[in-house]
Amino acid sequence: MGKTGADFLKNAQAQFDKVADFLKLNEGTKDLLRTPMKELHFNIPVKMDNGTTQVFKGFRMRHNDSRGPGKGGIRFAPDETADTVRALSMGMTWKCAVVDIPLGGGKGGVVCDPRIMSLSEQERLCRGYIRAVYKEIGHEIDIPAPDVMTNGQHMMWMLDEYETITGARYPGVITGKPAGFGGSLGRTEATGYGVIYTLKALLKAEGVDIKKTTASIQGFGKVAEYAARMYHDLGGKIIAVSCWDNTDKKAYTFRKTAGCLPSELASISDAFGSIDKTKAKGLGYEVLDGAEWLTQEVTILIPAALENQITSANVEGISKKVKYILEGANGPTTAEADAVYNARGIKAVPDILCSAGGVTCSYFEQVQNNTNYYWGKEEVFEKLEYIMTKAFESMYAFAKDKSLTLRDAAYAISVTRVVESMKKRGWI
Ligand code: GLU
Numbered sequence: 454m455g456k457t458g459a460d461f462l463k464n465a466q467a468q469f470d471k472v473a474d475f476l477k478l479n480e481g482t483k484d485l486l487r488t489p490m491k492e493l494h495f496n497i498p499v500k501m502d503n504g505t506t507q508v509f510k511g512f513r514m515r516h517n518d519s520r521g522p523g524k525g526g527i528r529f530a531p532d533e534t535a536d537t538v539r540a541l542s543m544g545m546t547w548k549c550a551v552v553d554i555p556l557g558g559g560k561g562g563v564v565c566d567p568r569i570m571s572l573s574e575q576e577r578l579c580r581g582y583i584r585a586v587y588k589e590i591g592h593e594i595d596i597p598a599p600d601v602m603t604n605g606q607h608m609m610w611m612l613d614e615y616e617t618i619t620g621a622r623y624p625g626v627i628t629g630k631p632a633g634f635g636g637s638l639g640r641t642e643a644t645g646y647g648v649i650y651t652l653k654a655l656l657k658a659e660g661v662d663i664k665k666t667t668a669s670i671q672g673f674g675k676v677a678e679y680a681a682r683m684y685h686d687l688g689g690k691i692i693a694v695s696c697w698d699n700t701d702k703k704a705y706t707f708r709k710t711a712g713c714l715p716s717e718l719a720s721i722s723d724a725f726g727s728i729d730k731t732k733a734k735g736l737g738y739e740v741l742d743g744a745e746w747l748t749q750e751v752t753i754l755i756p757a758a759l760e761n762q763i764t765s766a767n768v769e770g771i772s773k774k775v776k777y778i779l780e781g782a783n784g785p786t787t788a789e790a791d792a793v794y795n796a797r798g799i800k801a802v803p804d805i806l807c808s809a810g811g812v813t814c815s816y817f818e819q820v821q822n823n824t825n826y827y828w829g830k831e832e833v834f835e836k837l838e839y840i841m842t843k844a845f846e847s848m849y850a851f852a853k854d855k856s857l858t859l860r861d862a863a864y865a866i867s868v869t870r871v872v873e874s875m876k877k878r879g880w881i
Contacts (some may be wrong), residue, residue, distance in 0.1 A: 456761045456764065457534070457536075458532075458533075458534030458535070458536035458537040458540075459534075459536045460761065460787070461536060461537055461540045461760050461761055461784055462536040462537070462539050462540040464761075464784070464787050464788050465539075465540035465543050465544065465784065466487050466540075466543075467788050468788065468864060469483075469486060469487060469543070469864070469868070470483070470487075471864075472861060472864040472865050472868050473486070473868065475865060476868060476869060476872070478868075478872065479881075481881060482875070482881045485517075485875070485880070485881065486543075486546075486868070486871070486872075487543075488516075488539060489514040489515055489516040489517075489542050489543070490515055490516065490517060490518070491515040491589070492512070492513075492514045492515075492535070492539070493511075493512065493513045493514070493585070493586055493589055494510075494511075494512055495510075495512075495586075496508045496510060496511070497509045497510075497563065497578060497581035497582055497585055498581065499574060499577045499578050499581055500577060501574055502571050502573065509563050509564060509565050509578060510533075510563070510564040511561070511562070511581075511585055511586075512535055512538040512560075512561055512562045512563075513527075513538075513559070513560075513561040513585075513589060513590070513595070513597075514538050514559060514560055514561070515542065515557065515558070515559045515589075515595050516539075516542035516543045516545065516546045516557070516559065517543075517546040517557050517558050517871060517875075518557035518558075518595070519557060519871060519874040519875045519878055519880065520546075520549065520550060520555060520556065520557050520870065520871060520874045521549070521554075521556040521557050522557060522591075522592070522593055522595055522596055523542075523557045523558060523594065523596065524545060524549055524556040524557060524558065524559055524815065525542060525545035525558060525559040525560040525597070525598065525600075525812070526561070526597065526598045526599055526603065526629070526811075527560075527561035527562060527563070527582070527597050527599070527600055527603055527607075527611075528560075528561070528562040528563070528600040528602065528603065529562075529563050529565050529566070529567045529578075529601065529603050529607075530562060530563075530564070530565075530566075530601055530602060531565065531566040533562040533565075534564075537562065537760065538560050538561065540760075540784060541760075541783055541784070542558050542559050542560035543558060544558070544560075544783050544784060544804065545557075545558030545559055545560055545812065546558025546867075546871060547863070547864060547867040547868065547871075548804075548805045548806075548812055548867075549809075549812060549816075550867035550868075550870040550871050551805050551806050551809065551844055551848070551863050551866055551867040551870075552806070552809045552812075552813050552840050552841065552844045553870070554812070554813060554816045554840075555816075556596075556812070556816060559595045559596075559597075560600075561582075561597055563578065563582060567602050567603075567725070568602070568702070572606075575607065579607050579610040579611045580610055580613075580614040583611045583614035583615050583618070584614065587618050590615070590627075591623070591626055592623055592819065592822075592823075596625065596626060596627065596628060596815070597611065597626075597627050597628075598627065598628045598811070598812070598815050599629035599675075601674070601759065603629075604629075604675075604724065605629055605634075605636060606631070608627045608628070608629045608636075609630060609631065609634060612624070612626065612627045612630060615627070624822040625818075625819045625822035625823055628640070628815035628816075628818040628819060629811075629815060630818070635818075635822055636818060637814055637815075637827070637828070638828065638833055639814055639830050639834055639837070640811070640818060641675060642682075642683075642834075643810045643813065643814030643815075643833075643837060644675065644676045644679070644781065644810045644811030645675060645676045645677065645679025645680035645681070645682070645683065645757070645781065645810070646679055646680070646810055646834065646837065646838075647807070647808065647810015647813065647814075647837060647841050648676065648680040648755065648757065648781040648808065648810065649680055649683040649684050649687065650810065650838045650841040650842060650845075651779065651802050651806060651807050651841055651842075651845045652684070652777070652779050652802070653687070653842075654841070654845040654846060654849070655777060655779075655800065655802060655845065656777075658849050659800075661752075661776075663684075663687050663688055663689050664687075664688035664689070666689050666690070666751075666752040666753055667689070667690045667691075667692050667750075667751040667752050667753070668684060668689055668690070668691050668692065668752070668754070669691070669692050669693040669694075669746045669749040669751045669754055669755070670693070670694045670695070670746065670754075670755040671695045671696075671746050671747070671756045671757060671758045671762060671782075671785075672694075672695070672696055672726060672756070672759075672782065673694055673696035673718060673719075673722055673726040673728055674696075674725065674726030674757070674758065675726070676757040676781045676782070676811075677694070677726065677757035677781060678718075678722070678726065680755055680757055680779075680781055681694065681713070681715040681718075682715040682716070682719075684755075685712075685714070691712060691713040692709070692710060692712070692713070692750075692751050693706050693707065693708040693709075693713065693741075693745070693746050693749050693751075694707050694713050694728075694746070695707070695743055695745070695746035695758075696722075696726055696727060696728050696758070697725075697726070697727040697728070698727060698728060699722075699723050699728065699729055700729070700731075702727070703743065704743025704744075705728075705730055705740050705741065705742070705743050706740075706741040706743060706745035706746045706749075707728060707733045707738040707739070707740060708738060708739040708741055708745070708749070709737060709738050709739070713738070717736055721733060721736070744767065744770075747763065747767055747771060748770045748771065749772060750772045750774045751772065751774060751775060752774060752775065752776050753776070753777045753779060754771065754775055754777075754778045754779070755778075755779045755781055756778070756780055756782050756786070757781030757782050757808075758782050758785070759782055759785070760782065760783055760784035760785060761784065761785070761787060762782065762785040762786075763778075763785055763787065763790040764787045764789065764790050765787065765789035765790060765793075768789070769793065771799070773797075775799055776799060776800065777799065777800050777802070778794060778799055778800070778801040779801075779802050780802060780803055780807045780808060781804075781807060783804050783808060784804060786801065786804075791858075791860065800859060801859060801860060802845070803859060803860040803863045803864070805863055805867060806841075806844055806845060806848055806859075809841065810837055810841060813837055813841065814833065814837055817833055817836060817837070848862045848863045848866060849862075851866060
């Protein structure tokens, strides 16, 4: 399967269809769950600093809100498409259901590259985005959050625009706000830490000592960086990290066989998770081709960047040493690559569970917004680890019991929950 948005959606639908057949869902239920229930497509005109007007294509989609309001991030991505957002909004429905939080699935995106836009252009884009969607979002309708190349500052501009239009304060309308401004402590770290909470639970179930493991990580954005930090702190050894260089915007693999240091890499990275390759060389890192992260002789691979990264074209390059794949990104594996993992006995913790730490913390953020009482960081992490571990253990036990892969087990659990709620509501 190729690497387009359409391929990505087909892949997401194929995974759903497989589990829908296992669960013997009827055709109407399958039709309802294969695409979003609601889609907004719009143009956002933005006055650029040079006096011209540029029009950006935007999307917000709600896949399913039977278990609660839609929930999911807004991506700023040059290659965003309607199909990518469709697939990602579907993923959010499964993600919220598998960790059993009372939220549905949604996603948004803008076709843009914030790396080449000034902050004031980005602010105008965020405000324009909200003007296009404000009637269709809300703390009880659909709640956006940060995602690829968006952060707490973008969320604050969006929140401010929403509150300016509606004339009241609704902190729970957007999550991923900075701590101290309605955000939750720990939200920045949450997705990355969540990846490692599921890794801890996996290694415990498999009787493996984390200190004896090695890892190669794709990405150095918020998810990858905090996964790397926690993995390193627990005694794991990171052999390689792959991400963009911040000058030529190409991907490289930064390797240090003695062990990469996340704090050292963070000191030479920018807000979008790009690393300066000249500085990396100066710190003793080998600078290899971007694709090399996948072929490293490690026990664990952590794809924590973008979708469609491990495909039929490169999956065979995975080292025979690899035992576990932790999907910190949304949709990093195609169906063909997944079949190879299974044939080789590689256990993959699927994205819908592995990367659910962020949205779980977004849920905590909403709870704190609604009660107007804010928790300490330790309390956030304790609750996050509890939810992620419990969800992992249910998936692992179900997979064992029914002889399923972890991915199929996670999907079966989440799809069942969504279907049950649609049945109780009388939709199907
Ligand atoms: N963007 C994150 C995800 O893909 C978090 C979404 C949220 O917090 O709503 O899971």
